[in-house]
Amino acid sequence: MNIENIEAFVYVIHYGSFNKAAEILFLSQPSVTARIQSLERELDSRLFERVGKQISLTDEGKKFLPYAQQLLQTFQKSKIELKQKRTLPNELRVGCTVSVSNYIMPTIIPKLKQKYPDVKYKLTTAPSEEIINKVLSRELDVGFVRNISHPNLLSAKAYEDPIRLYVYEGHPFIGKDSLSIDEIGEYPLVFFECGSLDWMRIHRLFASMSQPPNIEFQTDTLETAKKLVLSRVGIAFLPSLCVEQEVKEKKLFPIHFQEVSGISLQTNMIALNGENGLWFNHALDLCKGIAQSIQDQI
Template sequence: MNTNDLKIFEAVAFYGSFTKAAEAMFTVQSNVTARIKSLEDEFGADLFTRSSRKVTLTTAGETLMHYCKQIGHLVEEAKKEIKKANQISGQLKIGCIETTMALKVPDILNRFTDAYPDIELEFKSEMRHGLINDVINYKLDAAFVSGPINSPELEQIHIKEEQLVIFSSAQKTKLTEILAVQPLKIIVFDQGCIFRARLEAWLSAKGIINYKSMVVNSLEGIINFVEAGLGISILPAELISQHYAGRKLNTFVMSKELGTMTTLLVFRKNIPQSRALRAFIDLYKAELIS
């Protein structure tokens, strides 16, 4: 077995076809079949269920796929480490929710790139669940997400506590009057958004089940819709005070239980970290100590 055998195995799993995998790997189907047979003999188990239409991973195949991702990641990190052993360089892919992107990323870029100019930072904005999956599946090196998180595959660093607030247009001055409108309209991101979940939990706690959700796919869009009086929403108080202080908005304090959001930095556990990722993690650990 060699790493190319594992790449062929991953290609078959991805395409669900020996023929398509052969095309993607620039080889012939007979070679793909032979390499998969060799792997199955070596592991003593069938890796694929074969049918006339498609091949799919068996339980043993899914187990091997899990380790394939780790092996591929380790090989790439080894290449990077050996290539530039005397300097910290490379690329880091960091995930975060959209509010973190707006509020914290510029500061992160400034401080980190000043300290490590040879490391290229790439940020991805996504829903919390997607970010966690991407870290676990090696698509992201780390991610800023809301806690709590209970995953045996992830390490986590507590970054900060954020206070959430309900906000409305400036025309609305009393929360009781806003909530009395039927049906209440809320301006939110799509399902999976931590802020939407908190707002819906807050409404449920107040016994409000009759509301209409208006889904907007950008932070600026939510601010614009709320300012125009189309509904209420929820965001970190710091974000509104720092970036939208001049907008015609009113904010309302929430209870500590639902109004406090914990931000964590998560990354994979039990695998060697690249020097670039270690530098990124150490930067935040140093901040927490100071």
């Protein structure tokens, strides 16, 4: 059965005349008539009653209409799907920072795989500057990096990860309504150092203290900082995503401290302008949804 004949039939019904359908389909009116007649021969049924310039569906036409609409919709959806697949590479090369690699990609990749089952994924973990350079040189298709701006890059905020003070089970801060910076500074601190402006703001919180804070441990990895807190050797300011599971299991506890409200790590998705837009937009929506669902639980 010719899909063009079905298309002509549906358009004649939708627009109420052969002439209007011909105009929309960029055909002549005799061409539309010929397609309808061909369809009627295929079905061995009259589909229209014609009285002068007026047309109406026959009983057979009314029965066939929902099937014709469904066939046309299915055909159009298949064209969109095939076009969509042609715009995607066989392999997507994704660059991400350590925190994204640990806490976001294990959730987002399976969802992308469901949406694009034929695409293979290659993940690279590196600092933001290296990822940016690799995207610019087309060694990576997309990247997850700190908030940046570059004229040759498409960049959009994927999520913001609030930084909060976390303590271990049984710590005296649990249940306290308010804390001062001096109280926090008296306890052993674990400091995660990543060099971003957000962490410099945490450092500045202690500038007003008469005595320097009791920083006993400094590390450049979130996992190490988190495990030191779990080991009860100190407390730490940490991004919320990295402790989501431990908070659920009540192994770590967020402590409200007004001075850190509004301090967060922003992660952006980047790609070269004009490239991988389809995947970029879908991954961005997924990432935002996942981050929000995690934040709602913390």
